[in-house]
Amino acid sequence: MDEQLFFKKLNNLCTSKEIFYFLSSVEVMSDTMASGALQKISEVEVDDNGLKNPGLLENEVFRALCFQFEFESSKLSNTGLLNALQALIKLRIDPQSTLMTSLLSESEERLGRGQLTAENLCALGESLLELEGPSCATLEQIVNHMQERDIKSWSPREIVMVYKILEVTVRDGKQCQNLLNRLNSVTLRTVSQLSPNFASVILNSLVVLCQTRAVPLVTALCKHSAKHVPYFTDHELVNVLEAFLYFGQKVQVFTEALERHVPKSIHTMHPQTVSKVMQYCCKKMILSKPIFDAVAEGFISSADRLTTDQIAAYIIPFGTLNYLPPSASSLFRKLEAVLHTRLRHFQPHTLLNLLHSCVLIQRYPINFLPKIFSPYFLQKLQAQAPGLNRVVMSQLTQLFLTVTLECPFYEGPKLLSKYQVKAFPTPQSSPDVHLFKRVKRGLLYLLKKRIYFASEVSTPYFYVVDIEIKLDEEGFVLPAAQLEEVHRRIALCVDGQNRFCAHSHNLLGEEAIKQRHLQLLGYEVVQIPFFEIENLQNTRKIADYLHKKIFPCTYG
Numbered sequence: 001m002d003e004q005l006f007f008k009k010l011n012n013l014c015t016s017k018e019i020f021y022f023l024s025s026v027e028v029m030s031d032t033m034a035s036g037a038l039q040k041i042s043e044v045e046v047d048d049n050g051l052k053n054p055g056l057l058e059n060e061v062f063r064a065l066c067f068q069f070e071f072e073s074s075k076l077s078n079t080g081l082l083n084a085l086q087a088l089i090k091l092r093i094d095p096q097s098t099l100m101t102s103l104l105s106e107s108e109e110r111l112g113r114g115q116l117t118a119e120n121l122c123a124l125g126e127s128l129l130e131l132e133g134p135s136c137a138t139l140e141q142i143v144n145h146m147q148e149r150d151i152k153s154w155s156p157r158e159i160v161m162v163y164k165i166l167e168v169t170v171r172d173g174k175q176c177q178n179l180l181n182r183l184n185s186v187t188l189r190t191v192s193q194l195s196p197n198f199a200s201v202i203l204n205s206l207v208v209l210c211q212t213r214a215v216p217l218v219t220a221l222c223k224h225s226a227k228h229v230p231y232f233t234d235h236e237l238v239n240v241l242e243a244f245l246y247f248g249q250k251v252q253v254f255t256e257a258l259e260r261h262v263p264k265s266i267h268t269m270h271p272q273t274v275s276k277v278m279q280y281c282c283k284k285m286i287l288s289k290p291i292f293d294a295v296a297e298g299f300i301s302s303a304d305r306l307t308t309d310q311i312a313a314y315i316i317p318f319g320t321l322n323y324l325p326p327s328a329s330s331l332f333r334k335l336e337a338v339l340h341t342r343l344r345h346f347q348p349h350t351l352l353n354l355l356h357s358c359v360l361i362q363r364y365p366i367n368f369l370p371k372i373f374s375p376y377f378l379q380k381l382q383a384q385a386p387g388l389n390r391v392v393m394s395q396l397t398q399l400f401l402t403v404t405l406e407c408p409f410y411e412g413p414k415l416l417s418k419y420q421v422k423a424f425p426t427p428q429s430s431p432d433v434h435l436f437k438r439v440k441r442g443l444l445y446l447l448k449k450r451i452y453f454a455s456e457v458s459t460p461y462f463y464v465v466d467i468e469i470k471l472d473e474e475g476f477v478l479p480a481a482q483l484e485e486v487h488r489r490i491a492l493c494v495d496g497q498n499r500f501c502a503h504s505h506n507l508l509g510e511e512a513i514k515q516r517h518l519q520l521l522g523y524e525v526v527q528i529p530f531f532e533i534e535n536l537q538n539t540r541k542i543a544d545y546l547h548k549k550i551f552p553c554t555y556g
Contacts, residue, residue, distance in 0.1 A: 001026050006033050016045050016053065020061040031072075031080030034065050038087035046090050057091070070099040073106040078116060081106060082123040089130050104131075108138060111145065118149045122161035134168030143169050147179050151186050159187055160198045163205035170209060184214045191220045196228035200236035203243035212247065222249045229257035234270040241276045250284050250502070263294040271306050274298060275313035282317035285508070287501035289325075292318065296325040303338050308346045311338060312354045319357025321501050322509040332363050339368060348380040349392070356395040359402040360509030362516075369403060370412040372396070378419060393421045397462055398513065405520040423464055431456075431466050432496025435530055439467065439494050442542030447477060453492075454480035461521050463514050467492035469550065490550060491523040496530050505531060526550050 006026065013019050019041055023029075029037075041062070045052050056062060069076065069084050076084070085103045093100055107124050110116055116124065121142050128136045146162060154162070162183060170176050187202060194202070203221050206214060225232075225240050232240065244250070262269070262277060274295060281288055299306075299314045306314065315335060318324070325331060335358075346354070355365045355372060371377055378396075382388045400415035436455075443453050447469075457468040470478040471488040478486060499511040507515075515525050526549055536542045547554075 035083035042087040042090040125165040204239040226254040234273040259290040266294040266298040285502040316357040319360035373413040431494040445543035466494040
């Protein structure tokens with residue numbers, strides 16, 4: 001039978017019974033046709049759980065096909081040999097059987113003699129990865145042969161396979177960087193043709209191989225991924241998000257695709273995928289209300305099935321980005337119920353991060369603070385990496401300050417002074433240098449002398465005030481160094497973009513709690529956000545703005 005006609009008929013068959021009946025009617029078959037038949041059998045008879053019907057391996061037609069490959073392996077074409085090997089691995093044929101050892105031996109001999117094409121090398125690499133895993137020594141031999149080949153005409157499937165092989169044989173990418181540079185260049189031209197699976201696999205390989213210099217390829221893949229968001233499997237989407245985080249990518253169309261996908265899929269998405277989406281939003285400071293609202297609903301309905309790490313991953317971004325969803329009351333009732341039943345299962349640092357994020361948005365974990373401030377828990381924190389570093393002690397201090405200022409009814413254990421810090425080291429604590437200079441110039445124009453305001457003032461309460469202005473009882477400005485007759489203190493919070501969520505006027509949780517606490521400590525807090533001042537063109541206009549903002553009673 002003509003090969004073209006054979007494959008046309010074969011591809012229309014849906015069961016192994018139909019395939020065997022068809023094959024028994026064909027008198028003569030080439031090895032390509034026979035290997036194609038084995039591949040078709042593996043397609044219809046193997047699913048995620050393995051072989052559907054192990055009895056088919058005893059079928060006479062199947063055994064006759066295998067006989068040809070076992071005893072005539074040296075006469076097979078490269079395509080027939082390697083397609084058969086792939087199909088038999090998929091069908092879970094014993095790797096130690098005579099059939100498999102014969103095919104593997106013949107494949108490796110041809111590899112050694114340099115007889116395999118680039119396509120053959122990819123097929124053999126895929127088979128060996130499946131059969132023996134990354135420890136297979138022959139994979140390095142395949143990589144060496146690939147370095148000698150012209151890769152410009154490789155198909156997307158071959159490109160993906162090479163990345164997979166390099167991922168397990170090279171690891172850090174330095175050994176084969178020349179091959180990787182060529183591969184990255186060819187892949188860049190084929191990005192638009194990549195399926196969701198291929199795009200995900202390549203991004204994952206670029207992370208594993210530390211390809212931080214392949215910026216054009218990474219950028220193109222990240223943009224291309226946006227249109228595949230609804231079609232990624234959970235595992236593929238996690239790989240893509242990890243690549244975004246690793247390479248520092250933030251693509252608006254990708255975020256918009258997530259905003260459409262997550263609310264529709266929240267109840268079917270794997271919790272680990274949801275956790276990774278929230279980690280992506282949190283790290284990139286993306287406050288996406290559609291995503292956060294959907295995740296809140298998902299948490300309310302599925303919290304009992306989540307691991308402790310997943311619970312933290314769902315909740316912490318709400319505090320970090322200072323956002324309460326419409327379902328906040330149900331969300332935190334559910335969280336409290338989960339904590340009551342599973343508190344002892346949380347790792348110490350995970351629990352601290354979780355409870356600290358709650359106070360940022362004025363959700364007070366009063367019932368759990370006695371545990372946090374207990375000497376036993378603090379010892380556990382110290383024993384587990386990263387120990388009691390400044391960030392951890394800052395969280396403990398801020399929890400303690402929160403219950404002192406905002407929950408005066410709390411009567412549980414206090415945080416010992418040796419665990420408290422004198423200042424909070426947060427990435428957002430330092431003001432934007434350019435904005436800060438403009439504000440100071442404006443104040444100097446307004447107040448005439450530099451002595452009337454102080455910058456970056458440490459307070460006894462762990463916070464650093466960006467700019468402090470002191471007033472006497474009649475409202476006159478006092479020199480910043482004066483300690484007597486101070487009736488009012490004004491704290492200017494010079495809030496650059498680093499203190500807000502990305503592309504938003506929503507303050508981050510750390511800055512929101514600082515301004516809240518400064519007010520409770522007696523300061524008059526005046527916020528100077530970047531978006532109110534960035535379009536003011538000269539110092540006089542900035543001074544006019546500051547006059548209106550700080551001294552509204554005397555303005556005009």
